[in-house]
Amino acid sequence: MLHTTEIGDVSATWRIVGDRIAMESLTDRASHRAAYGVLTDGAIVDAPAGTPGTVHFGQNDTRPDLVQVRDWFPKHVALWDAVRSQYWDAVLPLDHPRFRGLNELATMLYHR
Template identity: 35%
Template sequence: MRRDRLRTTQTQDSRKIAVWRLAGCSTRILRVQFTTESFTAYRLPARTPLRGVQTGTVMFDPYPDLADARELLPEHGDLWDALRDDYWAALLNRTDLPNPMGA
């Protein structure tokens, strides 16, 4: 299993979803989806509107780590807490580590 694969975390009510990956020992969050929202998608931090992207989506450029994402969207602590738990599970999952034997 690749350590840098895309991962998905969602809140218990499935209303908020984050797509992210491990980058070394840190997170890089690509986008979040608010499934019950219908606002025009945009890119942070500039708040640039995105056409042709599913409503309720926030994309990031550059990709923030978890701490920066909390600062950008502090009102979504439940999503960041869930992502933190998934991050630690992924970080400590030894099957995700690269195989030094190249197999």
């Protein structure tokens, strides 16, 4: 099952494979940079048919995990934290979600 996590203009697409988070893509809707791919060894490849602002991860059925992608794109720490939170919601659900999104969080903090 494919999951999508969003923080503002940035989103990550990922799936659960066994007990790991397999990263599919990162999209920055505010970016006009041409799409490209990052293989699991860190090599960068062209993705001419991709949507601008999108980074595709891996090749064929091989995808990097969240830890590797977090190292490659450290400025998106809030997004990676949200992906990890949603992963735990999927594999070990509580009676409430761990991640509620920025809008709900801001509302909660404002009305304290």
